[in-house]
Amino acid sequence: MRVVELFSGAGGISLGLRRAGFDILKAYDAWPVAVENYNRNVGNHAVVADLKDLLSTIPEILGLAPDMIAGGPPCQDYSSAGNRTEADNARLTLAFALIVATVRPRWFMMENVIGCAKSSTWAEARAILKRAGYGITESRINASRYGVPQSRRRLFVIGRIGERDDFLASSIAATASAQPMTLRDLFGAITPAAIYFPATSEARRSIWGPDEPAPTIRERSIRPIPTSYQPHPDDAALIRNGYVYSRPVRAGRGVRSIDEPFPTVTRTAWERPTPRYLSAPHPGDPVAAVDTAVLTVHQISRIQGFPVSWEWRASAKQDILQMIANAVPAPVATALGRVILDREAGRTAPDISGGFLQWLHKRGKSKASARNVKASAGRARRLLGGRTFNNLALEISALESLPEFQAMRKATQSDLRQALRLLAEYQAKGKQRRQKPRQATAQPIEGFAEAA
Structure with missing residues (x-):
């Protein structure tokens, strides 16, 4: 696509x-x-x-x-x-x-x-x-x-x-x-897909991911990851410390353990705790904020889902942190x-909720009959490659055009059509109950009103 x-x-x-x-x-x-x-x-x-x-x-x-x-x-x-x-x-x-x-x-x-x-x-x-x-x-x-x-x-x-x-x-x-x-999952473990190229100096890393360019390959340079391998010094220091600080956006907790996720990455994620926070820490902090590990910009980038090989370039550090914070995490x-x-490939289809069975029971269907209707609706969905149609007539027409459907017995065809009709009715009623009326106030859009 x-x-x-x-x-x-x-x-x-x-x-x-x-x-x-x-x-x-x-x-x-x-x-x-x-x-x-x-x-x-x-x-x-x-x-x-x-x-x-x-x-x-x-x-x-x-x-x-x-x-x-x-x-x-x-x-x-x-x-x-x-x-x-x-x-x-x-x-x-x-x-x-x-x-x-x-x-x-x-x-x-x-x-x-x-x-x-x-x-x-x-x-x-x-x-x-x-x-x-x-x-x-x-x-x-x-x-x-x-x-x-x-x-x-x-x-x-x-x-x-x-x-x-x-x-x-x-x-x-x-x-x-x-x-x-x-955080431990990211910084404290070596993934099975990682490749080990022994570094030529302490300034270089030895572990490379499968989705990034490898270093220059020398004779006998590719080896299994040794059990004694230690992560990057910054990562090792983070794991040894066990805690990180993140400036709370509002009145939230500032200290996190490495055995939980980091909070939302913002452009201030690298900052150390302020005197104000140190004097009045969150009561839920497991350790004092001053004793937590300091995250590097590179580690913040990886927490946001960017690969180790990513190269950030900007004249100001704040610009790099703003780009990281603004990003949608790639994973x-x-x-x-x-x-x-x-x-798109038809490998999945929407689940049909259990509430459909209860709704069928209220309409007078026996438990066995309700299960058969739900199974038929699921079968129809799979035949359609997972497609649902906002227009029921189009959905049934698409089903009827399939060679697999045309080869079925008339009774089976009728069961599939009726199952789709009942499912559509159930979903329409459920949508009416769940959604409040949406009111969209039309306003002029400065800069592109004419184009709109």
């Missing part, structure tokens, strides 16, 4: 989707420093662009004909670390929706902070995407369950043309790990990208 990334920053989403198996066509961001770092590390896809200028951006993206548009519009206006006033940055979420609705790729994926879900701007953007024909799955995920040692909670919105809402929710939930990833993008590719 071919992807265009909007608001790409330094390239976390692009890196993750490329690892999942996507082809990155182009990336756009307004910050030249981030674009420079993207092109150095991911590939020469990124360009500097003002995405509010829809008349310049949309024709170019239409020409690229992507299968998916992905991106993380700026989140500061929704963030719990800010004042939560929806201003210019929030309106860029609307720009994302307008670009998707105009280009109409088969898929889109958007990332933002949890607070975005309840914003009036997202209500507007969602309405635009629905009118463009997208089924939408809104998932609130914790990055520590998707390959990152960080309790970073984010909203991921994934859409596909013609689908029912929540079509991908069960698959996203199923790909989450049973346990959160911890999260990889995990969700694989969920999308599996559904």
